[in-house]
Amino acid sequence: MRSFLLANLLSSVITLGAIAQGTATLTIDIANPVAKVSPTLYGIMTEEINYSYDGGLYAEMVSNRTFQTNRGLNLEHWTLIQNGNSRAGLTIDKTTGPSKSIPHSLRFTVTSADPQSETGFYNTGFWGMALQPSTEYHGSFYAKADSAAIGNISIRLVTDKTGTVVASTSVPSPGNSWERHEFVLKTGTIAPSAENHLEFLVQRTGSAWFSLISLFPPPPKARPR
DSSP states (O other): OHHHHHHHHHHHHHHHHHHHHSOOOOOOOTTSOOSOOOTTOOSOOOOOOTTSTBTTTBOOOOSSTTSOOTTSOTTTTEEEEEOTTOEEEEEEETTOOSSSSSOOEEEEEEEEOBTTBOEEEEEOBTTBOOBOTTOEEEEEEEEEESOGGGOOEEEEEEETTTOOEEEEEEEOOOOSSOEEEEEEEEOOSOOOBSOEEEEEEESSOEEEEEEEEEEEOOOGGGOOO
């Protein structure tokens, strides 16, 4: 039995060796296609691993910009701000969104606020927000409010350790329907650092909804996004 098995093994090795040494031929008949291939199908595959795209190659600085993370933590990377005597709350509204594709949003409800006691929320970015001196950062967001009474929205880039405002601007109060708002934040003579965050603040009471919050560093070759 042992001799029989050894003979079969040797025969298989010889056969495989002969096949490996042979010449393979691939014939393609382009005049006779046998199946249709989608014109949008390309020969490439990539996989998002450990923030290689979001937080990596893609320059977007805001993390969880539509309030829907894979971990189910809808407010991940977002934190409520209540300065002084201000009072407010953050919730996910699953019935109100900027489009059919994004039918939910962040609802920001302010019950107490004034110029000395602002309230709002901030985003920590991907391991912070890397800022350079004398640089313009372009941002945008979609929002709507229950009324114009909530007032202007102050937007700031703030250092994590000291709370120093390194760039700030203001946008008018959102209307009662979803609209896209744009803003620019320009830093001064600061030291390069990633220990920063993005803040949205108001000084009046009311409710507003937000989604698709975005912030980008200067694009290469002046190409937006």
